[in-house]
Amino acid sequence: LVLTKASTVTTDPKEQELLRGLALSSRPAIETIYKDNYTMVQSFILNNSGSTDDAKDVFQEAMVVLYEKVKSGSFELNCLIKTYIYSVCRRLWLKRLHQLQRITPEIQNTEEVMAVEEELEMHEQRNNDFLLMEKAMQNLGEPCKSLLEAYYLDKKSMVEIARSFGYTNADNAKNQKYKCLMRLKKLFFDQYKNNSV
Amino acid sequence: MQEVNMIDAIERYMRGEMLPEERVFFEHLRKSNPQVDQMVVEHTIFLNQMNKFGERKNFKSELLHIHNQLFEKGEIKEPSQTKVVALWRKYKRVIAVAACIAGITALGISGLIAYFSPKANVSEIALLKTEIKKVKGSLIDQAAAINNFKSSSTPPSSQGKFGGTGFLIDGNGYIATSAHVVSKADSVYVENIKGEYFKTSTIYTNDTTDVAIIKIIDSHFVYRILPYNIRKSSTELGEEIFTLGFPRSEIVYGKGYLSAHTGYNGDTTSYQIAISANPGNSGGPIFNPSGEVIGILSGKQTTAEGVVFSSKSMNIYKALEDIRRDTSLDVSIRLPASSSVKGLERVDQVRKIEDCIFIVKSY
Numbered sequence A: 001l002v003l004t005k006a007s008t009v010t011t012d013p014k015e016q017e018l019l020r021g022l023a024l025s026s027r028p029a030i031e032t033i034y035k036d037n038y039t040m041v042q043s044f045i046l047n048n049s050g051s052t053d054d055a056k057d058v059f060q061e062a063m064v065v066l067y068e069k070v071k072s073g074s075f076e077l078n079c080l081i082k083t084y085i086y087s088v089c090r091r092l093w094l095k096r097l098h099q100l101q102r103i104t105p106e107i108q109n110t111e112e113v114m115a116v117e118e119e120l121e122m123h124e125q126r127n128n129d130f131l132l133m134e135k136a137m138q139n140l141g142e143p144c145k146s147l148l149e150a151y152y153l154d155k156k157s158m159v160e161i162a163r164s165f166g167y168t169n170a171d172n173a174k175n176q177k178y179k180c181l182m183r184l185k186k187l188f189f190d191q192y193k194n195n196s197v
Numbered sequence B: 001m002q003e004v005n006m007i008d009a010i011e012r013y014m015r016g017e018m019l020p021e022e023r024v025f026f027e028h029l030r031k032s033n034p035q036v037d038q039m040v041v042e043h044t045i046f047l048n049q050m051n052k053f054g055e056r057k058n059f060k061s062e063l064l065h066i067h068n069q070l071f072e073k074g075e076i077k078e079p080s081q082t083k084v085v086a087l088w089r090k091y092k093r094v095i096a097v098a099a100c101i102a103g104i105t106a107l108g109i110s111g112l113i114a115y116f117s118p119k120a121n122v123s124e125i126a127l128l129k130t131e132i133k134k135v136k137g138s139l140i141d142q143a144a145a146i147n148n149f150k151s152s153s154t155p156p157s158s159q160g161k162f163g164g165t166g167f168l169i170d171g172n173g174y175i176a177t178s179a180h181v182v183s184k185a186d187s188v189y190v191e192n193i194k195g196e197y198f199k200t201s202t203i204y205t206n207d208t209t210d211v212a213i214i215k216i217i218d219s220h221f222v223y224r225i226l227p228y229n230i231r232k233s234s235t236e237l238g239e240e241i242f243t244l245g246f247p248r249s250e251i252v253y254g255k256g257y258l259s260a261h262t263g264y265n266g267d268t269t270s271y272q273i274a275i276s277a278n279p280g281n282s283g284g285p286i287f288n289p290s291g292e293v294i295g296i297l298s299g300k301q302t303t304a305e306g307v308v309f310s311s312k313s314m315n316i317y318k319a320l321e322d323i324r325r326d327t328s329l330d331v332s333i334r335l336p337a338s339s340s341v342k343g344l345e346r347v348d349q350v351r352k353i354e355d356c357i358f359i360v361k362s363y
Helices: A013-023 A027-047 A052-071 A081-100 A117-140 A144-153 A158-165 A170-196 B002-014 B020-032 B034-073 B080-116 B139-151 B314-325 B346-356
Strands: B125-127 B162-170 B174-177 B188-191 B197-206 B211-216 B240-245 B252-260 B270-274 B285-287 B292-301 B308-312 B357-362
Touching: A013 A027, A013 A052, A013 A081, A027 A052, A027 A081, A027 B034, A052 A081, A052 A117, A052 B034, A081 A117, A117 A144, A117 A170, A117 B034, A144 A158, A144 A170, A144 B034, A158 A170, A170 B002, A170 B034, B002 B020, B002 B034, B020 B034, B162 B240, B162 B292, B174 B357, B188 B211, B197 B314, B211 B314, B240 B292, B240 B346, B270 B292, B292 B314, B308 B314, B346 B357
Parallel strands: none
Antiparallel strands: B125 B292, B162 B174, B162 B357, B174 B211, B188 B197, B188 B357, B197 B211, B240 B252, B240 B285, B252 B270, B270 B308, B285 B292, B292 B308
């Protein structure tokens, strides 16, 4: 594995701004990072027995890794965004190739590479949590799923929810929400605890 | 019902929506009641997970949206060349296998086509003249040969291009052979079994009937009486036949039978016969058991075993008629009237006939 020790902390104000924008889910920031790095990742994947769809998947996963990193308040990349994304993509792709049992004796590196093992371990953990919640939501069924999504994810008020879901008043909706929540929590924590043990 | 309010309270507490007094009361409740505290911790964890789930979900759909938009605007694109390369890399093994299958199929099909398609007529019949080694005469050789022809009847120094067989039809030195043996020749020599060479001139060829008449023009040829005659009428199917010819420098006897009244593709000027014939047999006489010439051996079908063709003896009569009609030729040929070998043992017939058979060499 090629490693270059953290040599440059991203002090570049432009990059710092992009990362801050990303943490706030700002559209222009995401777009800029996307535009600046996608082609590089695409040619890397294509040159290492992948397709354009593979490139898209891998790149977007790397974007999620970066997003969740800055979301957790860490803006110190210790390298350029480009290097970070490339390294993460490289690692993700190697892993996928390994899973597919496709033998690629030599990965062609076109960019600087940094160590991202720790990052990806954390990412793995977050992935598990995400999948747990996704599965719990799936098993919950309708209308509970939509109801909870409207309240917790879309941050809608009980009055709004009562109107759009056809409950007579906000209290009714609140009761319904409570029942759904209890079921979801049970579904989630049953697996969560199993997983943690 | 109490728990509903509790959850509501926890959520408001976490969102910081509580009034200061309520907050103080709630925090006091948490400290004094471990059960409440446990609930708060658990719900905090859960809501945290829920939040992250929501954020990632939104972010992912945002990414897909951005990807499609950038793609439409052409700010990111799939490099077409690299795509081909990538496809090639991904599928090269498949392509190799496919190419092999395609190759085998193509070979198979062309094989089948070759097998089933009708053959070209000409190539199916091998004319039985021998194509003697590669002389393809150098100029010097030819010049020397020409000089030899002029001065004497000694054999040419080089070997002939083609070889066949011929037989006397008139004791004065008229020889019948196959047209294809002599038609392309500049000069034709004949040699008898004693090794005597005679120069000849071609007086008649007919490619349709494959009959040629040549005449020995050397003065040292001596008139002789022929022991056989030429049959004018046709011959019965299944009749036993024999031939004498020169597929090699030695005279060779062959025996067979008449298989059909017509030749290749229904050719009425020839017979189909079953006899062992090789290059060099062309032009040889086909005898019936009475010692009558019934045909001139002309060729064999290459695509079938043992199918040989012979020009009918009537074609010799036709040739003589043509020659007679041609006023530019002052030639009179008298065919032998009867066979003197009729009823003899085959060995004796052959012994009497064989010195009327000649190797025909074309140059």
